[in-house]
Amino acid sequence: MRLVIARCSVDYEGRLQAHLPEAVRLIMVKADGCVAIHADGGAYKPLNWMNAPNTLRCSEEQWTVTNPSGESLTIHLTEVLSDSAHELGIDPGLQKDGVEAHLQELLAADPTVLGDELVLVRREYPTDIGPVDLLCRDAEGTAVAVEVKRRGEIDGVEQLARYLERLERDPALRGVQGVFAAQVVKPQARVLAESRGIRWVEIDYDVLRGIERPQMSLF
Amino acid sequence: MRLVIARCSVDYEGRLQAHLPEAVRLIMVKADGCVAIHADGGAYKPLNWMNAPNTLRCSEEQWTVTNPSGESLTIHLTEVLSDSAHELGIDPGLQKDGVEAHLQELLAADPTVLGDELVLVRREYPTDIGPVDLLCRDAEGTAVAVEVKRRGEIDGVEQLARYLERLERDPALRGVQGVFAAQVVKPQARVLAESRGIRWVEIDYDVLRGIERPQMSLF
DNA sequence: GTGTATATCTCGGGG
DNA sequence: CCCCGAGGTATACAC
Secondary structure (H helix, E strand, O other): OEEEEEEEEEEEEOOOEEEEEEEEEEEEEOOOOOEEEEOOOOOOOOOEEEOOOOEEEEOOOEEEEEOOOOOEEEEEEEEEEEEEEOOOOOOOOOEEEOOHHHHHHHHHHOHHHOOOOOEEEEEEEEEEOEEEEEEEEOOOOOEEEEEEEEEEOHHHHHHHHHHHHHHOOOHHHOOOEEEEEEEEEOHHHHHHHHHOOOEEEEOOHHHHHHHHOHHHHHO | OEEEEEEEEEEEEOOOEEEEEEEEEEEEEOOOOOEEEEOOOOOOOOOEEEOOOOEEEEOOOEEEEEOOOOOEEEEEEEEEEEEEEOOOOOOOOOEEEOOHHHHHHHHHHOHHHOOOOOEEEEEEEEEOOEEEEEEEEOOOOOEEEEEEEEEEOHHHHHHHHHHHHHHHOOHHHOOOEEEEEEEEEOHHHHHHHHHOOOEEEEOOHHHHHHHHOHHHHHO
16 A cells, blocks of 8 residues: 655546645555545545556656546646555455344344234345345235335335335235334334335344344243 | 554444454544544445544554444554654645536526427426426426436436426426436336336436537537 | 435445 | 445535
């Protein structure tokens, strides 16, 4: 990784055109060839960047970064204040927990959290516009399609509504019900769900993890 | 801006839990207090980060970053290879061109690109769920609501459909038609638009810029 | 503050 | 390769 602190102006041309007036900034060049121009603030997003793969041509006062899709970044250097390189090696990567996939797993393991006597038919049940998170059957044998979100917002309800529209066309699933499950269901999403005849359920992630293996706490 | 190259392991706890095993990485601390942990690859997104405002407590071998919403980032330093600080000053900021706002401007200036004899009524026409990009009238006086996107995807069609549903309730706009305009309209968005009775149009940004001021090239 | 829409979104998975 | 969905999305803007 090469880190350059320099007074520079920058021009990007590609998906849009953008220009950075002259100022002192950090130019970060990673081992894979990606380049990022950072100011001293504004969260982690750089002012300008080019993702790998890139071709990098450096002269004393101008760098040109180009990529195969025809985008280009031109950096005019007027003063280099620092220039260093470091060997970092391959990163083992991030381990995550708590995302939607895990919620879906837990609900698949015990769909009764979503409704009495629900039985899982399959996860990622396919439709021609994408897979439904969970397809279940209730005690009467009625199909129940479940959309799982970490945060339940309006577009998640729309997504489920689209799936229901498709599933309804399958005679075997006629009369399919919808359940919108999320850790938090926003007010507007509740209203939309109800007006679409979709039931919404707020689920507690920690409780879900607890009841996932109840036998462990019982004995 | 402080730049530290160090062998470290990192734990984040907040909206999810995440762990980074020990490895050599760049730790970037900006003037506004935000912290980002970068590997030597993987575009501009850091492996882990904390946005400002933060409280940063640093000891020899452990940094703790916390924020007011209760998130925390803990960095265990096992070996510091480099540690430098640089004064960058306030950045003048990025100047952009070519985004959706500009597309909307150009289409407002000449709606006939979207359909013969369309006349603009107003931009950002308000509804109770948000503003429609353009409201026009055609030669017959029928209202036409236009949603402008850079890339036309399925949720943009849904958005327009929601607006149309609201506009239809206004007697003055009864029979309102929908036009979905984007530089590229994705296949799934086309299908959904057509099934919703919404016309879609792909617009060429460069051509649009050209015809914006035709008198300049004619004389 | 919430709610909504955008982003050179980024990133990963599946066909 | 494109398409699609998720994101600790972040960010700006209106209410």
